[in-house]
Amino acid sequence: MQITDTDRIAIRGVIESQLEAFQIDDAITAFSFATPGIQATFQSPEMFMEMVTTHYQAVYRPRAVVFDDLAIVNGYLSQPVLLLDPDGVPMRALYVMENQPNGSWRIHGCYLVPVEGQTIP
Numbered sequence: 404m405q406i407t408d409t410d411r412i413a414i415r416g417v418i419e420s421q422l423e424a425f426q427i428d429d430a431i432t433a434f435s436f437a438t439p440g441i442q443a444t445f446q447s448p449e450m451f452m453e454m455v456t457t458h459y460q461a462v463y464r465p466r467a468v469v470f471d472d473l474a475i476v477n478g479y480l481s482q483p484v485l486l487l488d489p490d491g492v493p494m495r496a497l498y499v500m501e502n503q504p505n506g507s508w509r510i511h512g513c514y515l516v517p518v519e520g521q522t523i524p
Contacts, residue, residue, distance in 0.1 A: 406473060406480065414482050414500050414508050415470055421510060425455065425463050438501045438511040461488035461515055462496055471495075479511075485518065493518040 417436050424433035430448035437451065445451040455463050471483035482498040494515050501511040 410502075410508065411473060414473065414480075414498075417500075417508050417510060418470075418482060418484065418498055419468075422462070422465065422468060428452070436510050438503070438509040440501075441509075441511060459513065459515065461486040461492070461494040462513060464489045466491065 421433050421436040424430075424436070430452035433455070434442060434445070434448035434451045437445075442451075445454060466487040466489060467485075469485040471485060474481050474483060476497060476499075480500045480502075482500055484496045484498060486494045486496055488494055495518050497514045497516060498510055499512040499514070500508050503509055
């Protein structure tokens, strides 16, 4: 899989834009960055936002965001992002990215993994 600097910039931009949409509770915009498969699973921006607010507080309201290098995980291009959740608990979000037929990138899943360490007050 050949990843260009343009791809790296586009992938980071998609994730940053979705995080910004979460910050202002813009469910429609946040949902637009998900792949058609994810959109079909959740069926509406409101259902998608409910899932995020319930299970992904670190993504919904991060106190800090640090992008790591792109990685291939289980054959999928993934963007690791270090986050501080609202309570100061460090988490790693692993964004699975999917290139669309039109060449754009969308988010095909996000997995939260605890980071060894302590809570940051």
